[in-house]
Amino acid sequence: MAFNLESFMLIFQLTFYFILLLSLNLYIPKSVTATKLGNETDKLALLDFKSKISDDPFGVLASWNKSFPFCQWVGVTCGLKHQRVVSLHLHNQKLVGTISPHVGNLSFLRSFNLAINSFHNEIPSEVGCLFRLREFNLSNNLLQGEIPVSLSRCTKLINLQLGYNLLKGRVPFELGTDIGLVLPNLQILVLTHCQFSGPIPASLSNASDSLLLGFGENNPMLQILFFLILSFYGNRLRGDSDFLTSLTNCSKLRILDISLNQFGGILPTSIVNLSSQLTWLMLGGNNFGGNIPPEISNLFNLNVLVMSTNLLWGNIPASIGKLSKLHGLYLAVNQLTGEIPFSLGNLTQLLTLNLRLNNFSGSIPSRTCKIGNLQSTVEIYVSNNKLSSEIPSTLGRLFALQRLHMHGNLFEGSIPPLNGLKGLRYLDLSRNNLSARFPQYLETFSSLIYVNLSFNNLDGEVPSQGIFQNATAVKLQGNINLCEGIPDLHLKPCLVQKHKKGSYLKLILLIVIPFLFLALAMVFLSVQLIRKMKMKRPSLTSVGQFHPKISYQELLNATGGFSSGNLIGSGSFGVVYTGTLCPEGTNVAVKVLKLSQCRASKSFMVECRALSNIRHRNLVRIITACSSIDFGRNDFNALVYEFMPNGSLEHWLHPENGHTQLRNLDLLQRIKIAIDVASALHYLHKKCEARVIHCDVKPSNVLLDNDFTAHLSDFGLARLLSKSGIEAVLSQFNSVGVMGTTGYTAPEYGMGARMSTHGDVYCYGILLLEMFTGKRPTDKSFSDDLNLHNSVKMALPVLVTEVVDQFLLTEGMQEAQSSIGSSSNHRNECIECLTSILEIGIACSAESPSDRMDIKDVEYRLLSIRGKFIGPRRHH
The missing domain is CATH 3.30.200.20 (Phosphorylase Kinase; domain 1)
Incomplete structure (x- = not known):
């Protein structure tokens, strides 16, 4: 019995070891085979990714070949243990192509970064197979379509950045009833500057304090992951002000940016209950109305406050002066009234103050406000308001100031001594009631690159040194008592002072007076002779x-x-x-x-x-x-x-129904046409022997030759202004009746005003807005008080991409890029250029004739804009 038991145990042990050894022998080859198969799958996926790249200007994928192991390819990182791809980083390599769906086979991938390239088409749904993915960054590309729902399977995702693309649809928080249930580890979600639409989900305000939702690519807070930052900048999201109220639950909110969207409603007073840790509050480019609540001072940690381009009314609360950490205050393009509060002088860390295009009145507070305390301020914009009295001399203490824009107000008196502003680069005091002597000290400011003192009542000699050596950088028109300066400024000579020696003066009179009488006699005889010739x-x-x-x-x-x-x-x-x-x-x-x-x-x-x-x-x-x-x-x-073989500008901007012609005038062509028309009007208004007013500047009267050079036509509405008989000609015109075309006619003509060059400038301003928005002034979308001028004015500067002709930002930009090479800054350059042009159109089509630009300034500004825009392209 014992023998049998021992024999059985021996046989059992031998059998066990044999099975164990056999299992080990079988396991090792399978593991090795699986690794080899996985490696091969990763390699094939990478090669398919490369095959979808149509342009690699830097040659970064040249190493992706059989000469190198794929773990050594540029941008590829493998894990040490399994030699599987764990990271694919091709950031800012100017790659052009589509994203291969085979990337879904990179099952060990943890980090995927293709930011700042030119990938297009849709994001493949196969990315949802990357269940180990932690970072997914496709920002700054040309991707279209919606965010794939399959991303909800990437539950380990921490960083998702898709901003600055052409993505559309709703904000993708509908992946589940609560975003935390779908992507529980998400900390960064960047969706800035896409085309998302619809409302913000109500569940958003319940997001955890560790969630980071979108911001600009250059934001210094990018690496701070433990604070809540909400930004949906530059989309088409809508909703009412209740959304702001719901955010009071986010106790660690640091940055809130919903600029350039379609939010509206009365600005809720509950906004002051947002997190006391809030540093950036940016609500610009929406439709918020109401007053700025005085309790805004509760947000005592604010660094930046942006409420520009809304419908806010009322006064600026004095309590805003308690925001002692404020670096930027932007309240431009609203309906704010009242005086600028004295308390702004307490904002000693303020870098930018922008209050332009409101209805502020009164004076710039100086004594009580001590505006001279703002010695950190770099930019001040108070233009296009109703401010009056004198410009305070304490501005001369702002040693850091580089931009001072106070044009379009009612300031009077002399320009104070601003000798302390040695770093000043831009000075615009135009369109005020300033008088007294010309500020000679400005010629010593070596940093100045632009000075505009036009349309005031200044007198005296203009210096010819410093900035005043460059006529294109100086604007002085409308000051009829200025004299001297360089010849290009076309100012009259200053009167020669009387000589102290009476005998010398008498000698001059004895010589000059006889010659003067002789010259007058010759002129009289010449005039009579010419008059007789004209009669015949x-x-x-x-x-x-x-x-x-x-x-x-x-x-x-x-x-x-x-x-x-x-x-x-x-x-x-x-x-x-x-x-x-x-x-x-x-x-x-x-x-x-x-x-x-x-x-x-x-x-x-x-x-x-x-x-x-x-x-x-x-x-x-x-x-x-x-x-x-x-x-x-x-x-x-x-x-x-x-x-003119290319017909009228009207046919290019607005092709008739069924016409096969496309609107394919690119940005540079339209700028050139705008300059051509401005040049023609400048000639008619200023350089003709007898001044001519056109009265009907519109696209159908702008004809294009073979080279798309514009020619202004149809002088059937023009009247000559004779220098010797202006009143007679004007009365004759009034008897004829007001001429023009609906939508382009200056508003003063409808009230019986006589024709003037200001009316032509108004027509030109509407033409300019039409050229770059693609909308007629009689477009059906305009109703009530909304017209082409007001709609563009409300959109500038933050919503410029919403009102411009989209061809200029899509096909037109792509054509330009294909001709000069792709550039990550090209879109921004286009937007900056378009903004500058539309600002000219707004200035030209102002309701009041005295507020409109001079056509000579328009021509110069457009030439300057074109030069700035094509400068880097000429280099390319």
Whole structure:
């Protein structure tokens, strides 16, 4: 029995060891095989990822070949234990392509970073297979579509950054009833500057204090993961002010940024109950109304307060002066009233103060406020308000100040001594009532790059050193008593002081007076002779002197009998046909006057006289004129113009229904056209022998030649302002009636005001806004008090991307990038350029004529904007 038991035990032990050994032998090869298969899967996934890259300008994927183990490829990191891919980092490598769905096979991947490239199309849903993923960063690309719901399976995800893409849809918190149940470890979620829409989910305010929700890419708080930061900057989210109330539960909130969205409602007083740790509060570019609550001082840790471009009203509460840590105060483009509070002088750490485009009145507080205490301030914007009294001299103590913009107010008196502002770069005091002597000390400011003192009542000599050596950087027009300066400023010479020696003065008088009488006599005789010659000259001689006359029969033949097939346009006083003159074969445009309409004959005569003497490369050229009778013995008057093969700007901005032509004028082309039209108006207003007012500047009157050079046409609405008979001409115009086109006509014309160059500037401003927004001033979307001017004004500067023609930010930008190479800054440059142009359009189309820009300034500003925009591209 014992023997049998021992034998059994021996057999059992041998059997056990044999099975154990066999299992070990089987296990080791399987493990090795699995590792090899996993490695091969990772390699194939990476190669497929590479195959989807269409452009690799830096050659970072050149190492992705058989010569190197894939764990040594650029951007790839493998784990030490299993040699599986755990990190794929190709940040800011200018790669172009799509994201391969095979990345879902990188099952050990923990960090995936493709930020600041040009990946497009959608995010593949296969990324949901990366269950070990902790960091997923695809920000600053061109990705489209919605965020894949499959990401909810990546439960270990800590950092998800998808900002600055073309993603759309709702904010993806509907992945579950509570975001914490789906992505329990999420700490960073960046969704800035996408196209998300819809309301903010109510569950958001219940998020844990460890959650970090979006911010700008350069935010210094990026690495602080233990505070709550909420930012949905630059989307299309909507909701009422109750959303702000719900955030009072977030006890550790540090940054709140919901700028550039569609939130609205009355600003709740409960906003003052937000976390006392709040440092950034940014609500700009929305539709919040109401007063700024005085209890805002409860947020005593605020560094930045942004409420610009809303509908806020009332006064700035005096308690705002208690925010002693404030670095930036932005309240621009609202409906705030009252005086600027004295307490602002307590904000000694303030870097930027922006109160422009409100209705503030009164004076800049100086004594009580001690504005000179703001010695850290770098920028002050109080322009376009109703501030009055004198500019305080204590501004001269702000030694750090670089920008001082106080234009468009009612300041009076002299410009105070600002000698302490040696670092000042931009100074704009234009469009006020400043008087007294010109501030000579400004020529010693070596940092100045722009000075605008135009439209004041300054007098005296303008210096010719320092900034005043550069006429393009100095604006002085509208000060009729200024003199001297460099020749490019075109100022009158200063009067010579009387010589002390009386005998010398008498000698000069004895020599000058006889010559003066002789010169006056010669001028008188010349005027009489010219007047007699004009009386003998027939009405159309001036036209015929430069252009050959043409008969009705020739025009009939040239236009195919004025056939409807040759009809290319129709206006208030005439129709336009295209035709070909024989025998030269010259293509022309023939404008036939509608004599059935009242005053058409007068319009024709005025246009003939004006166009015969006007020559400018941006004005349509008249070839000849015809004043005859047709075969039915009816009066016939026509003007023959140079033909413009690219038609009118109207057809390019607003193609007719069913027309195959696309709106493909890119940004630079539109800037060039805008400059051309401004140049034409500058010539008409300032450089003609007799000043000309156009009265009907609109897209259909802007014609484009082969090179898309713009030519302003249709002077049927123009009137000449004779220097010797302005009142007579104006009264004649008023008897004729107000001319213009609905939407472009200056508002003062509707109230019986006489025509002026200010009216042309208004038309031009509306034209400029139409060119860069793509909307007519009569667009159906405008109702009540909303019009093209107001809608753009409300959007600037933070919502500029919402109002501009989207072609300029999509196809147009892509065309520019393809021609000059991709640039991460290109979109920002486009937006900055468009903002500057629309600001000019707003200034030109101001309701009050005195507030509008001078057309000469418009031309210079546009040339400057174009130069700044194409400068880096010329280098590329």
